[in-house]
Amino acid sequence: MKDWPLFEIFIRSKNGLNHKHVGSLHAADAQMAIQNARDVYTRRNEGVSIWVAEAKNITASNPDENEALFDPASDKIYRHPTFYVLPDALKHM
């Protein structure tokens, strides 16, 4: 038999925090993916909320394009507060 679709699993560990990717599993549909995620990823109070997304619906950036995507950020040091040298007397800034 063919594999069930692959779902990526995201868990919110407690309210106030983001859902975070924890792994993946196969399931017949999204509802079953949530049930199985509950059994494998939250057996020890690791979560209060579960998101599942079918892996084929996720579009990922290509690591070969990392230079073009992410390098421009490294030469823009003026975006960081430490770039600006101000008088020592200045407080609360």
Next chain:
Amino acid sequence: MEHSLEEIFQKKVDNEEKIEARDWMPDAYRKTLIRQISQHAHSEIVGMLPEGNWITRAPSLKRKLALLAKVQDEGGHGLYLYSATETLGIGRDELIDQLHSGKAKYSSIFNYPSLTWADMGAIGWLVDGAAIMNQVALCRTSYGPYARAMVRICKEESFHQRQGYDILYTMSQGSAEQKEMVQDSVNRWWWPSLMMFGPNDDASPNSAQSLKWKIKRLSNDELRQRFVDMTVPQAEILGIKLPDPDLKYNESRGHYDFGAINWDEFYQVLAGNGPCNKERLAARIKAHEEGAWVREAASAYAEKQQIKNNSKSVA
């Protein structure tokens, strides 16, 4: 100067950068990972069998709950590892086929029988103890998805070892017969546990490459020595004798010396001639085949729901 993809890859590994699923990697690195991680996954799944054997015969409800939880964890660990393997571009069905056809291996330790309740203790203490020794090192493995699965597994695994030791410790405080059961069980599980770390370094041809790629972080013999050093004092607390006349603390090395391992037995079990090889595989195949209708029913239900939802959205 232009660097080859392989040089760039090795430099990343040397700098302790993790390799992720879509990054370029040498074919041999990918193949080694698929073999190692899937073997690890199969071991978790087959490893449920010797313990499943005792769930209905646990001596109390407390012991039964703990054992059930441990076996359930192992199913989960198998899943984490299968998922990590699949990120390398191989399907779950293919992995399962490789296990069932005998093409893929699993840890030899699970081809030994669990004869008494004390074996549940010895498996937790020694077998899980040896596995943890290996898995803690693998939390720093170079392949990201494998490392993350290992971190998750290690968090859960320490309960396994403690519940095993708790079983043995309780029995070691009991009747003469119970003490005898503990000793007998350790006698049978000690040497196979030492074999879990694999052949000696000089007989392990792929180790050097795996260490260079940082798939492995410590050699087989280093891990085995650490395990022995850790375990001997724990055996003393149980008041048992580890079955090795050559086991002795070596002042000058700062480690315990131990006797030669019977590698002939190891290779015999690996080749399929252990006490339970056939039984274990047969049990896996039976469970898979007899579960087919459940998988089919779930697929049929999912399809039906899909059709229902579609017709709703049209109306």
